[in-house]
């Protein structure tokens with residue numbers, strides 16, 4: 001009997017516009033302009049090139065090693081460097097949130113996300129999010145709240161905060177513990193086989209691949225083409241177990 005469904009976030013619940021879930025191109029530019037204004041308004045001394053030199057470039061170097069490290073790159077040392085050189089006292093969350101905002105504001109849930117979560121919840125399933133993200137989870141959680149998804153979700157696990165990233169099964173295990181559910185009673189739904197399905201298999205849960213273009217990976221237990229197919233799948237699994 002399936003009692004819980006764990007979801008990957010990007011490409012499954014909401015569209016992230018790019019594979020990294022980061023402000024890029026014009027959203028990156030707008031975010032940087034906002035960040036410069038904020039710092040200058042607080043009396044900080046910083047040129048546009050300093051943002052890259054002190055913050056983004058050194059962070060990116062660590063970020064590129066996330067696969068070998070098995071965890072996300074920490075923004076803290078780079079924010080500390082920026083703060084010291086610019087002579088400002090702004091919090092990490094304020095600085096990152098300012099850069100992220102123009103990007104975060106345009107992210108939206110897919111058309112069938114709210115209805116699917118509501119229906120699964122109505123059927124008594126416990127729902128969780130297990131997501132690899134390069135920035136603090138609070139930034140993404142705010143989007144899930146704004147899009148009306150968070151109210152159906154009981155437990156949130158973001159790799160930046162949890163210290164592990166899929167394909168490690170660690171975040172799935174944390175989610176199962178939080179929900180007090182055994183692996184046999186849970187589904188992991190994701191759009192990337194090399195991370196979502198691999199993590200699900202390692203955690204011993206039933207895996208569901210939302211079929212999208214990906215880099216390949218382990219074979220899922222089930223494949224769906226639309227998120228809305230989940231309700232029928234859960235019913236079928238519930239009936240056969």
Ligand SMILES: [Mg+2]
Nearest residue numbers: 008010011191
């Ligand atoms: Mg995804």
